[in-house]
Amino acid sequence: MIEINMQETQLPLKAEARNLSFFYGSFQALKNVNMPIYEKRVTSLIGPSGCGKSTYLRCFNRMHDLYPGNRYEGAIDFHPDHTDLLSPKVDPIEVRMRISMVFQKPNPFPKSIYENVAYGLRVRGESARSVIDDKVEAALRSAALWGEVKDRLNEQGANLSGGQQQRLCIARALATDPELMLFDEPTSALDPIATASIEELITELKEKVTILIVTHNMQQAARISDYTAYMYIGEMVEFGETDQVFIKPNKKETEDYITGRFG
Amino acid sequence: MIEINMQETQLPLKAEARNLSFFYGSFQALKNVNMPIYEKRVTSLIGPSGCGKSTYLRCFNRMHDLYPGNRYEGAIDFHPDHTDLLSPKVDPIEVRMRISMVFQKPNPFPKSIYENVAYGLRVRGESARSVIDDKVEAALRSAALWGEVKDRLNEQGANLSGGQQQRLCIARALATDPELMLFDEPTSALDPIATASIEELITELKEKVTILIVTHNMQQAARISDYTAYMYIGEMVEFGETDQVFIKPNKKETEDYITGRFG
Amino acid sequence: MNQQELQALRTMIVAHKRWDMMFGLLGILALMIALMTFTALFADMAINGLGRISWEFLTSFPSRRAANAGILSAWVGSVLVMLVTAVAAVPLGVAAGVYLEEYARKNWVTDIIEINVSNLAGVPSIIYGLLALGLFVYTFGLGQSILTAGLTLALLILPVVIVATREAIRSIPQIIREGAYACGATTWQVVSDHIVPYSSAGILTGVIIGMARAIGETAPIITVGALTFIAFLPPAPFTGEPPAGVFDWLFAPFTVMPIQMFNWTSRPEAAFLANAAAAGFILVLMTLAMNGLAIWLRYRLRKNINW
Amino acid sequence: KVDGSSTVYPITEAVAEDFQKSKKNAIKVTVGISGTGGGFKKFCRGETDISNASRPILKKEIDDCKAAGIEYMELPVAYDALTVVVNPKNDWIKSLTVAELKTMWEPGAQGKITNWKQVNPAWPDRPLKLFGAGADSGTFDYFTEAINGKSKASRGDFTASEDDNVLVQGVARDVGALGFFGFAYYEENKDKLRAVPIVDKEGKPAVAPSIKTVIDGSYQPLARPIFIYVNAKSADKPEVKEFVEYYMKNAEKLTKEVKYVPLPAKAYDYNLGHFAKRDKGTKFGGENKVGITIEELMKLEAK
Amino acid sequence: MPQPSDRLKKDFSRHFKERVIEAILFLAAFLSVFTTTAIVYILVKESWIFFQHVPLTDFLFDTQWTPLFDDAHYGIMVLLSGTITSSMVALLVAIPLGTIIAIYLSEFAPFSIREIAKPFLELLGGIPTIIYGYFALLFVTPLLQKVFPELPGFNLLSAGMVMGVMIIPYVASLSEDAMRAVPMALREGSYATGATRLQTALRVVVPAATSGIAAAYILGISRAVGETMILAVAAGMQPNLTFNPAEPGATITSFIVQVALGDLPHGSIGYQTIFAAGLTLMLLTLVFNLIGFYMRKKYREVY
Ligand SMILES: Nc1ncnc2c1ncn2[C@@H]1O[C@H](COP(=O)(O)OP(=O)(O)OP(=O)(O)O)[C@@H](O)[C@H]1O
């Protein structure tokens, strides 16, 4: 089992995975994962490709519900109301309204840039044009995209460059003021400037929302996250404060992984 | 205009862009780009999102020919036979057979893993099972994927994780022994281990082929490339040996961009 | 790559491109066969029928004298029946397609529905007529009316619309759905905001093909009681004596273009054959006009949506 | 409301057209073509007022009508002369006897009689191609009864079509062809076809079909009457009554106009009388009768 | 913002609304099952009467089909052979031509040609089938006779071929849609390896669109099996037990239409045959569809 070592255990939790297992049909992609997520902190998830990071992330907004044959075990306790996100009694739509997500591949809708960002608001029944206008602009600004697209809000989202598309998706996720945001390698398609601005944005967002981010870029994890978890083949090998995980990991595996990269 | 400063100008060229401009309909995405590509060297292309890196790369294998309304101006001189890659007289298929490409978003075919890699060979009319077997294995090994998939070669390529898919696409591009390989952010979806192995692979490949790579990761550019070009809004701002570009760039803009990131 | 290899490469490409060329020619040829057939048929109808096409032809009722006979009741009937068909078949077909793709769990119920749908596509149209006669006319008491005919044809083309809808929906990348669900959308929101809009081009193809078939059907319509000689029009809303309600026309007796045509083709007098050709010509024009909107819409939609 | 046979349709259509005009569209007449069988089905359910029929009402239908309490008057309206035609290039046929036709068409001929020579050794060695009405039609029933002596008894290997124009095409294209269909189709395609005079019985003269020969009863046995049936209850409705009377008064003229063979004028008078008397029921006893002349028919009707 | 604890409760009104919508959509989908059930009910009910008169063995194994003749035979194989033969011919025309056209339009043709050609192609499906029938009879058959002088004037071949042309839009238009829906990224991947258009089309696009193409084929096949008028006009309506397309033949559908709109009394045994024939056809298409269904399930590709 994993050991959780941290200094400020008194921090309020936003969510907590308890004995979480996940199965794609008969293939077990997550094995008994336990992990706290602290409120208004950035937690990053690192690990080799195929280790189950995306799978784990997608448990939080019940994305796996969309496909038959997927099965959760265990629980994700969501604070402050102690809802078990994985409970069949909990409506996945409520879950997704409170927890938004940015995917690994940018997936703008084949709609205009404006409508892409406004979508989350429309889903929530917002129809006042002025409110939507404001939120769209704010979200696009936060996603460092406003300058580039402000004159072409009615163009198709797909006409943007790869990086612009990803920022568009971030803006979409931001527009609805979620409590927890899931990022699945959000900057893998971005250039350094955009990456920097997204990182900055994440740091800013921390004031308001809790963030769980999957990244391959260990420097990024080191730079922006307060906590880091290292996964390996479906298991949570190590979790701790970022500094501690990067500087003095408890596990040999973690160290190997990190140094194999940093060394 | 850009200044090209380098020490070993005597190096043989593999290709050379001359006054290359490119238009998406009426939108000019590349403006008068001049740039040499040296044989058996790695040239990397950096620049902010939307500056035209992908557009530039896709000129080399005439990908833009697939869409109506796209227009090239200028020339890309391809050595040793001095073919102008952009000339309407030159067959784009010939160009693509000699120059292979790995895309920004992984795009495996809805076929088995094996068939995905074998595709280029089949297109070339290869049908001997043993030859294909060998080449597929070699390509998968080079792409650091063999270990993970050797037992499931008949599974669908789409069942792999994002990073695995990208490596699959690299294997596909490798299988046909191209003269020049274009990589459009090949490691943006990869974890550090896979990234390292791809970087290693690129370094190895240098012995045989010329490589042009777009990357957002400046450390990666610094690590693997011999030459670096910095683009900004369709223009080639600076081109030079990597060390020189990163340590002592000629242009203020380049320095800003690099330090904005490194600092 | 040395000159020799390059030469070999070029030879191979030339060979490959020869296949390409040949297929291109084959494609043009195949297209030509299809289009020439259409043109030939259309031109033939035009040559034989054009002499008969006039304002009078469009505004007269059937008559024993070929020269006086017109298609007023027929084309009005066809238009109204098609209206009912479209209004019934499109929402039903799309709803069924959406259900099967987005809601249904993949179990035996879905399998049965799926097999059923494609099976229905192969049921001869006359059987639909027999079914509708029993069901709509006698059981539901809708009478031998425009409504019955429209619903019958709607049943007939439903499989095409459903299949087209399903295939169009299937081609929407999963990642788009995920994006929408991740925004907190309910299934219905995903369907109405994304699935249906993005698949509408494909749905329209199904509608176009289906409606083209429906407008040319005779046998089932005769079975449910379409007439051949009818010298009055269905009541327009709020006209006539006593004033008709908005939907009275739904229950009016009627005839349709193909019936008029079939009747004329089987008449001995040559003049009626010209009438039939003229009616055929107008029928094709009607099909074109009816589908024109759908075709234009599809054209617009397909330009915008690319994965 | 009229429905039924497509054979009778042109006449009824013509009547309906003129009737509606004469009433200044005050009365709405509709005519459908769901076939004699389909027409009777609706008729016996009380859905239509008048049924067009290319054959007399049959047993089954009589029973149905009776069960539903529907009574009706049977009114013959015209003759449909079945015409036997050959290709104009056929130069070996001058006339045909009923016996020769029987050789060609009887059930036993199936697969055996495939050559003109087999019918009559004097005829050339040419494949014999037969064309005729579909087995579901009144025309077919009548023809088989008249020629083979038994309704529906026929060989099966001939080209059938509901659409007589198709048969016209078939015969017109094939030198070895022989077919039968309504007189009107021959009239319209005289340039492509040749009608064969028919010898009814041994010794009688060969008679070619024409309006005259049909009316005077010499074209036998291939002239058949066609009917309308009027629902007795509907006949009390003034508009139906007027329509039927209009029908009988104008039938002769209109029948000719649509190229059918009218009955003699007095036959229509008989019908009117009939109709006025509400003389219900069928005179055919639920089956087809063959080879009746107009005279006989009138006698029958007068009974 | 309400208390989070409230927010996460299931929203009952929304949940209810979703359920209602799902139920409505389910009903729409289930309509097809209902329709089938109703059709099967009608067919079985009427066939039941039929099979009380005709032993099943006769129905299946007799080699003659003359239900309306005096000497009645009920060998459904005869009609089945006609249906299968004509459908095969139609498919041999429609599937290659339709697929080639689809590939051509989707992968080869310039944008403008594609957008113009497709609507016209779809109009092919909107031409009344009787026109196709005459086209087969008067144009295609004589043309074929130039090549094969032995060909009879009415045959399954020309009818089937014209039917094939008629269903081209089903195959071509729906397949083209399916191919067009294949993401560009896949094509780019293929072209980037140096593939030609044809290689890309055949090796990447077509396999990726298999499910849609198969659906198009199945609709096309179904349409061919259910087609009526073309065969009624051009194939001769001659019940032959043959799988040779160069012979005349009759099919189940043309038989059904002919009888349903003919002069036969409804409720008679001859009329009842159409239900037995319809049931057979339904079983036949069911077999086709089951095969198609399992094939598709097996080969469905995801992207
Ligand atoms: N739909 C699926 N069905 C079956 N197995 C799956 C499916 N999706 C992913 N897997 C498998 O589950 C494991 C975890 O996949 P996951 O996508 O979570 O990896 P990841 O850590 O996100 O990798 P990457 O960094 O490459 O995105 C992998 O072995 C993968 O092959």
Ligand SMILES: Nc1ncnc2c1ncn2[C@@H]1O[C@H](COP(=O)(O)OP(=O)(O)OP(=O)(O)O)[C@@H](O)[C@H]1O
């Ligand atoms: N198909 C297209 N039509 C019109 N404009 C386009 C198209 N594709 C790209 N562009 C525009 O061309 C410019 C260059 O795009 P390109 O994809 O080359 O950027 P990039 O440098 O690769 O960016 P990234 O790092 O985000 O991938 C951008 O402004 C983009 O919006």
Ligand SMILES: [Mg+2]
């Ligand atoms: Mg992942």
Ligand SMILES: [Mg+2]
């Ligand atoms: Mg790019």
